[in-house]
Amino acid sequence: MIFMETIKSVKNGRVKxxxxxxxxxxxxxxxxxxxxxxxxxxxxxNHEGKLHALMGTTEQLAEHQExxxxxxxxxxxxxxxxxxxSDLVTPQGIFAEVSLPSATREPQFxxxxxxxxxxxxxxxxxxxxxxxxxxxxxxTGVVFGQGSVDPYSPKALRAMQGSQxxxxxxxxxxxxxxxxxxxxxxxxxxxxxxxxxxxxxxxxAQTQFALIMGNEGQGMQQELASMTTQNLYIPITGxxxxxxxxxxxxxxxxxxxxx
Amino acid sequence: MIFMETIKSVKNGRVKxxxxxxxxxxxxxxxxxxxxxxxxxxxxxNHEGKLHALMGTTEQLAEHQExxxxxxxxxxxxxxxxxxxSDLVTPQGIFAEVSLPSATREPQFxxxxxxxxxxxxxxxxxxxxxxxxxxxxxxTGVVFGQGSVDPYSPKALRAMQGSQxxxxxxxxxxxxxxxxxxxxxxxxxxxxxxxxxxxxxxxxAQTQFALIMGNEGQGMQQELASMTTQNLYIPITGxxxxxxxxxxxxxxxxxxxxx
Numbered sequence: 001m002i003f004m005e006t007i008k009s010v011k012n013g014r015v016k017x018x019x020x021x022x023x024x025x026x027x028x029x030x031x032x033x034x035x036x037x038x039x040x041x042x043x044x045x046n047h048e049g050k051l052h053a054l055m056g057t058t059e060q061l062a063e064h065q066e067x068x069x070x071x072x073x074x075x076x077x078x079x080x081x082x083x084x085x086s087d088l089v090t091p092q093g094i095f096a097e098v099s100l101p102s103a104t105r106e107p108q109f110x111x112x113x114x115x116x117x118x119x120x121x122x123x124x125x126x127x128x129x130x131x132x133x134x135x136x137x138x139x140t141g142v143v144f145g146q147g148s149v150d151p152y153s154p155k156a157l158r159a160m161q162g163s164q165x166x167x168x169x170x171x172x173x174x175x176x177x178x179x180x181x182x183x184x185x186x187x188x189x190x191x192x193x194x195x196x197x198x199x200x201x202x203x204x205a206q207t208q209f210a211l212i213m214g215n216e217g218q219g220m221q222q223e224l225a226s227m228t229t230q231n232l233y234i235p236i237t238g239x240x241x242x243x244x245x246x247x248x249x250x251x252x253x254x255x256x257x258x259x
Numbered sequence: 260m261i262f263m264e265t266i267k268s269v270k271n272g273r274v275k276x277x278x279x280x281x282x283x284x285x286x287x288x289x290x291x292x293x294x295x296x297x298x299x300x301x302x303x304x305n306h307e308g309k310l311h312a313l314m315g316t317t318e319q320l321a322e323h324q325e326x327x328x329x330x331x332x333x334x335x336x337x338x339x340x341x342x343x344x345s346d347l348v349t350p351q352g353i354f355a356e357v358s359l360p361s362a363t364r365e366p367q368f369x370x371x372x373x374x375x376x377x378x379x380x381x382x383x384x385x386x387x388x389x390x391x392x393x394x395x396x397x398x399t400g401v402v403f404g405q406g407s408v409d410p411y412s413p414k415a416l417r418a419m420q421g422s423q424x425x426x427x428x429x430x431x432x433x434x435x436x437x438x439x440x441x442x443x444x445x446x447x448x449x450x451x452x453x454x455x456x457x458x459x460x461x462x463x464a465q466t467q468f469a470l471i472m473g474n475e476g477q478g479m480q481q482e483l484a485s486m487t488t489q490n491l492y493i494p495i496t497g498x499x500x501x502x503x504x505x506x507x508x509x510x511x512x513x514x515x516x517x518x
Contacts, residue, residue, distance in 0.1 A: 138496030237397030250506035
């Protein structure tokens, strides 16, 4: 038997708490974030994301009742409340409140795997797409540097498609991560538009390394670029000045990661 | 001497005409589209995009006056008009009205180059990013199939970053293009999530071929998939179900195109 409570007022205290999860400040305060739509909610259920609550309209709860997990409080909400919780014009009407990853990983204890470091990425869609691509390419984890946009906004989560449940995600000081990785004998590759860097397609595919992607306009921090094993570029043969950062990350991840 | 007219009223007839270029219907009627922001306007000037008009605020026209081309009508507009012409909250304040590509290309006369076919791509950002990536990868042209979203919306153009001036863009019936290309001895590669397809990384890099990317949710049309030389997939080694279509296009284009 699933415990269920019905909420009808948009002024209900829980609704107000969930609405606050649309901002980074709200997510930091509660140490949770909100998943919007069945595909993302299902990923959380399937991968034992720490669920605090499930919220759905009458229709959505009925449609998915057999897949709802036991032991998680379920709240029946109105269409009006669903609209308050979503940044979409026509939300599907099913949500989950999930714990933010709690443990911060310590890079000095990491000796293997393929890792993506995000240095100052500003667009939530780019951040989400890069986590999804890292998952698809079989990467071990993604480290969000201090200058990168919060990856738990609704827009970033939509682009991420639940991949945060498939690999390690953590925030960290990328200088420290780069120093620890190189100390542990792992290659750390920066990316630059500079043709003084090495062509990514000349680097042998490997399994234990980190790839750094930099800010959309400015690229990587100069300090980081000077700490890497090697900096790489993607050879541009047309007249475009650069690639979209999420596309560049995809090309570089699939080029570098041994399958 | 640059011919300049000042427009102060948002109700001016020209302003109303330019506003209509925000919709596909408006663009079809005038056979022109609108570029928003100096970077895109500059691309049009540098690549001899057929300019009908340049519109800028006093500040923007002053800032770029030495780069404005002769023989194109220039209109000084107010900040308020700039906001009417842009879908951005804070537009830069400089615009160009440019001709849509006039000639439709006939595939039966094409015997070389690398071509990207877009089959039913729905997101304007994806379409724009794929044109930009095709340019960066040194592709010859992009063909927009009948089911793909119009590539001249403000959002698509922003993602495109002016790459439409660097390669051939045309609309077309992709069945016809695929038939003509294979008849002309060029490989046409479809993309599918189906592991019955061939791993894209096992295909030798080449210079004369077409790559088809399909709809974000549904993939390519089945009819097209049955007409290709071969269908390809990108090997997913993690738990993600798929890649974002613009990322997948980037990975496949750089894998297939000989440099």
